[in-house]
Amino acid sequence: MEKSNAVAALAALAQDNRLDVYRLLVQAGPDGLPAGQVAAALKLAPNTLTFHFDRLRGAGLVSVRRDGRSMIYAARYDTMNELLGYLTENCCQGRAGRCVPARMKRAPAPAPAPARRKEPVT
Amino acid sequence: MEKSNAVAALAALAQDNRLDVYRLLVQAGPDGLPAGQVAAALKLAPNTLTFHFDRLRGAGLVSVRRDGRSMIYAARYDTMNELLGYLTENCCQGRAGRCVPARMKRAPAPAPAPARRKEPVT
DNA sequence: TTCTCATTTCAATGGTTCTCGAAATAATTG
């Protein structure tokens, strides 16, 4: 995955309602859900929802198909996998064993270097 | 990691310059880099950089300490790990084996359900 | 065809983001 795609995917997920939408679609499985059902579940106005679907779609995180008068949206797991791959690579860069393993073995955070002059702001 | 923290972290990374900054700090290792060095490497105005550092810091993705007149910023790997954990859990929800394993074994994307009426928009 | 349902498009609005220049602060040097 390229940086620009990663940024797009991150931006698409970096919004409360959209993250909810995406999570709901992930839960719903590969068959997806009709827009109306998502709207009902999350209590979002249909036009607002369209707006969010567009962004998720633009980032490649969901796909749509029509079924009768419903539009059915589904999560694209492949894109999320690529995003995770991108983040993992760019988080551990140069020093393997920092991210995925750490995530699995719940390693303690590396001891921070002591501040030399004043109290750290963090 | 809670949803609101995940959204904050995603938003912090969802910007070109900030993603660059974060990647640079990850590469730099736990000791971090002085702000000026980051500014020079990425050709960003120092005040602009401060703005971005603030967001990364607000999301818990970096820490700062002062060293003489320099402010030294460092990536907080623990937060990235938590973010990856959050995404992984929320991507695979209910159906394990979809994300991390898929990422490792490069599994083919699940066959999409055929559209019933019209050509899919994707 | 006309009606209804599901969803999208459009235009407007308030809010947030990113960037910039200028000025302020903090620490060190002379």
Place this chain on the structure above:
DNA sequence: CAATTATTTCGAGAACCATTGAAATGAGAA
């Protein structure tokens, strides 16, 4: 203390975002 260096704060502006109400489209039902 005055000068210099490193960074932050402040204020402003252009661009973008999320939400809304009203109108339009697309598909099926009567």
